[in-house]
Each structure stands twice: as C-alpha cells, then as structure tokens.
Amino acid sequence: MGSISLRNVTVLAQTPLFQDLNLVIGERDRLGLVAGNGAGKSTLLKCLAGLSEPTHGEILRSRGMRIALVEQDVPEALFDLPLHEAVSRALPPFERDGQEWRVDVVLDEFETPLDLRERPVRALSGGWQRLALIARAWVTEPDALLLDEPTNHLDLEKLLLLERWIASAAGSIPMVIASHDRDFLQACTTKTLFLRPENSVSFAHPYRRARDLLDAHDAALADRNEKDRREIKRLRQNAGELRNVGINSGSDLLLTKAKQLKNRAQALEEGLQAVHKERSGEIRLANRGTHAKVLAALENVAVRKPDGGRLFEIPKLEVAQRDRIVLLGRNGAGKSQLIRLLHKAMSAADGQTGIKVSPSVVLGYTDQDMSQLPNKATPLDFILSTFRLGDQKSLSLLAGAGFSIEKQQQPIAKLSAGQKARLGLLALRLSEPNFYLMDEPTNHVDIPGREQLEAEILSSDATSIVVSHDRSFVKTIGTRFLVIEGTKLKEVDSPEVFYKAMGADAPPR
Known part of the structure; x- marks a missing residue:
C-alpha cells in the first residue's frame, strides 16, 4: 500500500496558499481536506499526485507507489467516447485487450446500468460523468486515491452509493478527499486537515469532531x-x-x-499567531417582507417532463409566509421541473393554470448552474446594469462577496463554479425578494459559504422552496418537507423519512 509524507510543504502564489505542512498519509487513512474556494485544495492534491511541485518542502512517496487523482472536470478528449471505452482508455495500451474485464468489474461496483455503458460521456448526467472519472482512476488499481470534489453533480442516490463504495471497496488504501459536503466527509473520512494560508490544522477525527476541536x-x-x-x-x-x-x-x-x-x-x-479568517467572501440575504399570509397556492397542478409526459400531481399545496419548504425525491422525480414551473408562474404576467401567486410576491430565483447570470458580462457590469447602485457601491459589494478587482473585470464565463455561485447569491440578495426559489443553491459553495447561507435563510425569515442534496443544509433550514413518490407529492414530518428510504442515516448533529 505505502504512504505519502509531507515535510514542511509550502505553496506560494501571490500570497501563501498553505505553508509548513507536516503530515503522513498511511494505509487505511482517509483524510478529509477542508478549505474555502480557491484556498489551495486542488493545488495540494496535484502536489500529492506528483503533477505539481511545492514551492518549498518535500513530498515523499513509497517506492513504486501508484497514485490516482480524480480531478473535477472531464477531459475534452473523453466526451465523445462511450463510457466503457472512456474507462478502458485509463489502462495502459498494452493492458487493454487482455484486461477489459476489469472495466466491467469497476462499472459493476458503481452499479452502472448496461445501457449507459455504450452511451457517449457527453450524453451522461453530471453525476454519471463524476462516477466515470472515479471509475477511470480505480480501474488502474492505484495504491492511493485522491478525490477533488467527488460529490459535485451527484444526486443523493449516487452520493450514497459513493459513500458505500469508499467504505467497502476503496476502504483499505490511503485516500485524500477534498469536499464541501459535511455529511459526506463525516461518513467517509478518518482524519481531517483544515488547510489555511497561515497555520493549517489537522486532527485524527472525521469532520464533525474535528470541526468541534478546530x-x-x-x-x-x-x-x-x-x-x-x-x-x-x-x-x-x-x-x-x-x-x-x-x-x-x-x-x-x-x-x-x-x-x-x-x-x-x-x-x-x-509569538502572536494570526486568527484565521475565511477569504472567500460573505454570503448575505435580504427579505423585504409582505403582509400576505399565503404567498402561493397550487390546486390540481400536473408537473410534466420537458416532452410533456406527466411526472406527478399536486392536488393542493399552500405556501404560507415564513414556510421553508424542502423538496425531496429521487433523481428524475421532477424536483427541478416543479421549481421551473413555479418560476414561470411567478414571473409571467398571466400566471399559470392552477397556481395563484400573491401580488406582493417579489421572487428571488437561482437554478443549479446559475444560468441566470450573463456569461459574456463581467461581474461588475452585471451588478452595475442590473441594480444601478453606482460604481463604488458595486465594487464594495463584490469585494465583500470575495471578488478581487481582477475577478470583478473578468467575463462571468471564466469564473470558477464557486465564484459563479457567490455572484448568483449576491444578485439574489440585491433583488430583495420575499420569496426564495432555489434549486441546489449550495452547489460549488464551500463550507463557510454553506453555513453563512443557512444562517442568512434563518435570520432573514423569508419564505422559500428549496431543492438540495446537502443533508446538513436541509436539516438546518427546513420547516416543511415534501417528498415526490412516484406520481404523488406528499408531506412528511422530517427528511429522515426520505433518507432512510434511500438507505442513509440521518445527518448527525
């Protein structure tokens, strides 16, 4: 199996990303790597894999150790290959003909349906693309596995599958997992490293105990x-x-x-040590309020697929002021379709059949990909043109959200997914809604940002309907829980009912 040892490892960019790391990652160690967006997690993983060199210090690996790094993005060269072929290409050319059975074994471990195996990677969902990258790493039979944000784009079903796989098939080799998902870190790690530019801190505990100690x-x-x-x-x-x-x-x-x-x-x-402050920027929300008791009412509404096929029915649903409704369901059940339907009903002048919206509703909306952001504009242009707050105020707001002057003037299309998420949430706040409609708002948001978003949702006391696979987020903010089961929508007392049905334990508190 072997081990990886870090001795005084430092990486300097314009400022230190991290410095003087001393750490040993040995057999059966599963190290959770925790830091804000842009704080050096991916850089450290590349250094561990031997793809980058630290500015100072050294990284020692056991002789002959094979390390596999699963990065966040699918290489362009893989998109047009069938899934089976994309995984096979991870093997050395001389092994592919005689060892292709290994590809099927790995795809079986990830419970990959047979019809998906010949589908082009480009046509797969974001979740299956993530699992394809992990399968490519695993088929090479590595001695250590490095995972960079492995839960991105995974629905709850695939996330739980990945948790089970790490606990069983991959449990014996050293692993380093960079993630913003607190429950995933808790379930899958044995140690935690909080990566910081001044003094990083590590604990021999999974995330929650380590966080308390931190x-x-x-x-x-x-x-x-x-x-x-x-x-x-x-x-x-x-x-x-x-x-x-x-x-x-x-x-x-x-x-x-x-x-x-x-x-x-x-x-x-x-001898004074700097007290750590997150550099990724604050997340804040607002609530302009309303006197209406019921902000939206649905009666005999059919939620449909984009092709018109029926997904499920809503006989009756009222959304009262201060309700924080979390929508739960398996992948493809229709959660996002309901969010889109409500968005259309609340945005259109003539409304939607079966959906009544209070005239006092001011909507704040985000989808999973922050597609409401204009990709060609810069963050500064977007904030200036949309909210007309003036140059100085706009610059200050963007800086507070974690955008340097350089980032404020880059096209939005060139921002990282985490930066787009923070920009979308800043725009959400500036629109001063009294009704939040959010589809996976924590996608790509780091742990400090998720905790800020939770606190803001609670303190702003705004009405909201939310879709999220983040179990901690759901448990913290939800006051009502709706589950899509087959063709029906039903209300349950807590999300644990749904999680247990999916084979998950309730998130620890």
Missing part, C-alpha cells in the same frame, strides 16, 4: 492572543516608565530593566 483551537488561540496583547501593553508601559526614571536618575540598572521588559514585549508580539 473551533475550540481557534477560540483558545484568540483568547491567548488577547491575554498576550494585554501583557505586551503592560510590559511596554512599565518599560517606558522605568526608562524615564532611569534617564532622570542616571540609573543604568533601571535602563537595563526597561530594555529587558521591552525585549520581553517584543518576543511576545512576535
């Missing part, structure tokens, strides 16, 4: 810094007083003592 670590550091700053101030005051008395009295002894106190204060100051 919060305690940060609180203790902040408390110690505050005590040291008070001591520094006292020492300098005393040094100043002794120096004045020494000068006036001509006492070399007092001057020496004053210098000693000053040196002690300087040593304490140099």
